[in-house]
């Protein structure tokens with residue numbers, strides 16, 4: 263049915279003969295391909311096409327924000343649009359893409375597809391449906407791919423662009439559904455207890471609601487732009503603005519649309535569509551398009567293409583740029599044209615935990631390695647751009663430049679005539695200027711995160727640099743660490759107490775390494791980072807938790823080797839001294855395959871009275887009536903109150919054990935894994951809840967315990 267829908271709606275017949283004529287002259291020359299692609303995408307539709315489109319997809323609701331609609335509400339159907347090849351530059355100079363998305367595809371078609379996906383479990387079948395959908399959509403206009411991809415992966419743009427997060431809370435959504443679908447709030451709440459899905463509740467309510475005027479069909483472009491407006495609503499009336507915009511969309515919803523609209527607003531489609539499947543489908547559609555529909559790519563080729571997209575995305579986490587580069591240069595040539603650039607935060611390389619120095623030696627037998635102090639602050643990726651401006655990004659790509667107004671990267675550059683741009687990887691650490699020493703992480707976390715006025719800064723920071731990833735637009739990640747270090751030292755200079763290099767030692771003597779580890783702790787560090795120094799294994803691997811970087815944290819050597827960052831899912835009321843606040847919390851890890859939170863432990867140790875009070879003040883407004891459908895828990899371990907997932911605790915554990923009650927990793931193991939004697943260390947403000955320790959990581963830590971490994 264979907265096939266029919268798509269075929270009728272986006273007629274390809276007119277393209278087909280041209281494809282055949284031109285396929286004879288196609289070569290791998292990407293420029294020629296781009297010219298042809300431009301030609302194909304700019305073909306004006308015939309009157310027939312327009313009519314068939316008009317009959318199946320009438321005018322979208324008028325909106326000042328919808329550029330696909332004219333003032334009188336008529337749709338400029340398939341007017342010749344610029345393909346992304348023309349409308350969006352992907353030159354290395356470009357850092358932000360200011361293109362509004364026009365996409366006339368009926369939103370109902372997307373929802374029909376979502377429903378089909380929800381009803382099937384075969385990943386291959388899902389990929390087939392998605393890639394067919396993308397292929398059809400591309401025939402109409404290749405630019406359609408961008409809003410579609412974002413809708414499919416529950417995002418509105420790159421993570422590093424501020425203000426594009428949805429994930430609206432259920433209280434706001436319940437209020438809006440009640441107001442726009444003619445149900446009392448109490449009834450919506452009761453239904454929610456019963457059904458557990460606001461999307462279904464909104465759909466059911468919409469479908470029995472009498473409507474005076476037949477709403478105009480929604481298009482993908484219109485929905486996408488309004489979702490963006492909702493996410494971007496800020497200021498004192500932001501809640502009202504959001505509600506108004508959601509109502510406008512909801513009243514235009516028909517059939518199953520309200521269900522998926524509400525779920526998109528929650529940023530959880532819950533149809534079992536993993537981002538990986540979307541990327542494979544996207545790769546397939548791009549390959550088919552690239553070969554002008556003459557190729558039926560096999561899985562091996564598709565997975566190769568998908569890997570290219572993933573690799574590019576780790577360096578430029580922006581689907582718009584990555585997709586446009588695929589269209590312009592060809593997916594297999596992506597690595598030559600789409601790589602890291604100053605101004606866009608690449609995904610940082612991560613390390614694997616180890617529990618003993620011996621483990622390090624086992625891993626790095628016959629390998630040149632180097633050790634650096636592991637500073638305990640926050641990751642800071644410092645960018646200098648060609649226009650002389652600078653940015654500092656956090657571990658998850660958040661722009662933190664405002665947080666550090668006292669930092670001026672040009673102060674640390676040896677010769678500004680020779681260095682126009684760069685990206686360096688550092689740890690920002692609180693620094694005592696009088697005593698000239700490192701201050702604990704807790705001091706750093708007292709600094710405001712936003713709107714920092716340089717006059718008010720009490721806690722100064724020092725940047726400890728440990729890597730350089732790009733210099734004068736030349737990417738350095740495929741050079742050895744030894745070479746990168748040399749470049750770092752040759753282009754920057756130390757400014758005491760503001761910018762220094764991470765202390766390093768290259769030795770393969772066990773005693774010397776032990777002394778260096780002990781010294782690092784005396785010097786207020788967490789331990790060491792041990793890294794491969796030469797050869798391919800020492801290349802910088804964006805976003806990878808690599809075995810080529812090992813962390814050795816002194817405090818955790820007796821436990822599982824590392825701390826864990828778990829999401830707060832619920833709480834238990836305090837008794838005795840803790841009456842009036844929460845006395846304990848239910849924590850969970852994040853399953854990246856399913857998007858679910860799996861309970862891992864109850865925690866009540868490590869909190870001061872002040873911390874408990876501030877946690878109470880902060881968490882009580884995130885209370886929800888019952889557990890979310892994405893919480894995997896056992897009924898014997900239910901907390902007194904449940905929360906929206908908003909906050910991570912960094913916790914320490916004596917060890918990990920199999921549990922009859924907790925569910926971490928339970929989708930892979932017959933039983934779940936839980937933390938024994940968990941202890942709160944601190945809040946993890948620089949990670950989003952999806953960046954919580956994953957179920958996969960917990961399984962790995964569990965299996966690495968000596969008694970389990972045996």
Ligand SMILES: Nc1ncnc2c1ncn2[C@@H]1O[C@H](COP(=O)(O)OP(=O)(O)OP(=O)(O)O)[C@@H](O)[C@H]1O
Nearest residue numbers: 612613634635636637638640641689728764791813
């Ligand atoms: N010399 C160094 N080289 C690399 N990273 C360092 C160094 N010194 C400090 N770091 C910090 O250590 C971090 C890795 O260890 P850490 O245990 O703090 O990770 P995390 O932020 O808790 O993330 P995860 O637990 O997911 O790995 C890096 O992301 C970086 O912020």
Ligand SMILES: [Mg+2]
Nearest residue numbers: 637638639640
């Ligand atoms: Mg750290």
Ligand SMILES: [Mg+2]
Nearest residue numbers: 824825826827
């Ligand atoms: Mg950690």
